[in-house]
Amino acid sequence: MNSLWRLNKYLYKYKGYLLLGTLFTVISNIFVIIPAQLVRIAIDYVVESFSIYQLYESTALGDEARSAFLKFIFVFGLLILLMALLRGFFLFLVRQTIIAMSRLVEFDLKNEIFRHYQSLPLSFYRKNSTGDLMARITEDVSRVRMYLGPAIMYGLNLAILFPLVIGYMLSVNVRLTLYSLLPLPILSLSIYYVNNMINERSEKIQRSLSGLSTFVQEAFSGIRVIKAFVREEDSATEFAKASENYKDKSIRLTLVQSLFYPLILALVGVSTIITVYVGGLEVIDGAIGYGVIAEFILYVNMLTWPVTSLGWVTSIVQRAAASQTRINEFLDESNDIVSTEELAVDIVGEIAVKNISFEYPDSGIKALKDVSFSVEKGQALAIIGTTGAGKSTIANLLMRMYEATSGEISIDGRDIRKYNINSLRSQIGFVPQDVFLFSDTISNNISFGVDSASAKVVEKAAKDADVYENIKGFPNGFNTRLGERGITLSGGQKQRVSIARAIAKEPKILLLDDCLSAVDTKTENAILNALKLIMQNRTSIIISHRVSSAKLADKIIVLDDGMVVEQGSHDFLLSKKGVYSDLYEKQTQANESMEE
Known part of the structure; x- marks a missing residue:
């Protein structure tokens, strides 16, 4: 339950709904108890009055006695109907307050989680799958809402109705009260265990359905591959197996669900039989009237659903606590990428990277090792290297998606950590790979x-x-x-x-992160020609594994295994006959072979 205490701020925020819901629950339960008392009075009146009516039946006063008798019964019927209508009205108000409150909290909680997701760094998304993030903001929040809505509503109803009814029953006849309520604790425990079995099997079905959906999605997405390799029969067989698994789990759930209402009806029936038997003995002894038996049967039926719901509510609370624990795990995640001075100023575009090293916190991979370079305002820098050389990591550090393990990055002579993050990113034009x-x-x-x-x-x-x-x-x-x-x-x-x-x-800085890797040479040339205009008067960083992209740059650095192995102009690096020259020759020969 400790995890659910976090929701108290929402309960306090919507305390008006909760207080009104509690008030309406009290009033609705009063209108439940009154009809039972009216039934008892009516039955006792009928029993006592009928013998009197028989005395006058054969006399001149017979018609008047019959009319008075029926009129009295009619008034009781109208009163019971009025009580039922009033109870229904206040139950409507209960739902319009407590259930509405749960929906408002659900709305706020989803927004809080989504806003928190948005504030977390890129490393958070590398550690957690999209499916898990989605599950916590949808399924887990829905389970928490069940606690805030139905669980609180039925819990309040039980907490209010139970003492009202039991107190009155004890005031009428203690012995009959104890006997008539004997099966209810057994009912509550039985429902609790049955409901747990239903929840457990429901979750297995959800997992099975999720697997089935994933299989179908992959089959449809990869239909070309399936047809090309003539695997339609195998795919259909695998689907049949997955469907069989889902069917078996669904039938097992149906078997447990079929026990639910028979169990309730059986125990209510036992309670009714006990009430009639013990009540009959009390009537014979003259301790109570006939109407008390009917009144107690109504009370037992009134308490049946609240007591039944106790097991259901307990299960809801347990599931909500587990879900809120999962939600809290993410809400407790903090963003360690923060601004030291929150500078929100226009940048010019001078970039200096000094002895930067970086290790990915989740995998421990050392992506950069003592990297240094600088770019003047309006200059274009090309960062060339093979896959895994650390090129994209530099882009992430410049955007402050990650924090460098060591070293310093400065823009316009200021440490990048001093800038307001949103202000910095808004002035960088980023084109991802x-x-x-x-x-x-x-x-x-x-x-x-x-x-x-x-x-x-x-x-x-x-x-x-x-x-x-x-x-x-x-x-x-x-x-x-x-x-x-x-x-x-x-x-x-x-x-x-x-x-x-x-x-x-x-943007003042244009950051192109290997954005031409997925296009052919002709399209690449067209995009590069367009980029010539775009890059004018902007500081530009072109990250690529293709040396053809470097032709637009004033300066080139070559990365290999996270280290700068060469840097200089295109002509200088070609004359050096090093890594850049080898890459240039290999890629030029490959392009010529493709054209042939």
Whole structure:
């Protein structure tokens, strides 16, 4: 339960809903008890009055006695109906307060988790899978809401109804009360165990269904491979096995669920039989009237669901506590990448990297070892190296996605840690290697980094990125909606839209992280020609494993195994006959072979 204490701030925030819900629960339960008392009075009246009525039945007063008798019964019926309507109205108000409160808390909690997710560093997302992050903000929050809504509502109902009913029953007849309530604790424990079995089997079904869905998704995504290798039969057989597993688990759950209501009805029936038997003995002894038996049967039925719900509520609370513990694990994660001085100033674009080393905290891989370089305002630097050389790590450090293990990065002569992080990133145009476009219009994708970009800004960015004519060729132009991850566009178009998005915010530093790796030579040349214009008067860093990208740079550094092995101009490095020269010759020969 300790983990659930974290939710108290929300209960305090919405205390008005909780207090009103408690008040409405008390009132609704009063209107539950009154009808039972009316039934007892009515039955006792009927029993006592009927013998009197028989005396007058054959006399002149018979009709009047019958009329008075029926009128009295009719009034009782109307009163019982009125009590039921009033109870229904206040139960409606209970749900409109407590259940509404749980939905409001669910809304706030999801927003709190999402905001916290957004504030965490990139290392957090390397350690945790997307599926786990999604599960905690959806399934776990839903379980917590069940605690804040139904569990609190039924718990309050039990806490209020039980003492009211039991207190009154004891005041009428202690012996009958004890006997009539005898099966209820057994009922509560039975429901608790049955409900735990249902929850356990439900979770197994969810896991089985998740596996089934993943299998189907992979089969449909890889349908070309399946058909190319003629594995349709094998795929169908594997699906049948997974479906059989899901079916068996579902049938086992149905078997347990089928015990639920028979168990309730059986124990309620036992309680009713005991009440009638013991109550009959009490009537014979003259301790109570006939109406008390009917009243106690109604009370037993009133207490059946609250007592039954005790096992269910206990199970909900346990599951909510487990889910809140999982949520708290992420909420307790902190972002160690913070600004020391929160400087929010315009940058010029002078970059100096001194003796930077970096080790990934999650894997322990040493990505950079004592790397140093500098870039003047308006200059272009190319960082060349093979896969795993540490090129993208430099981009992440410049964006402050990670903190360097040692060394110093400065921009305009100031330590990068002094800058306000949002201010710094807003002045860097970043084009990632793995282009990600949102399922939105092309216009909104290009203006993603700008708060209120006009159509002119979007069009200019598209023209600068040499993608304007392609976009205008679409039926809906800039209002064309892209598919998931920009699937509607070709590889080159996606890259250029990504470049347009980076330059739409007029960045002082342009950071291109191997963004031409997925395009052919012809498309690469077209994008490089567009970049010549874009890079003018901007500090640019071109990260690539292709030496052809380096032709735009004023200076080149070559990385190998996280260390700078060469640096200088294109011509200087070619004349040096080192790593850069070897890469240049190999890639040039490969391109010539492909063209042939």
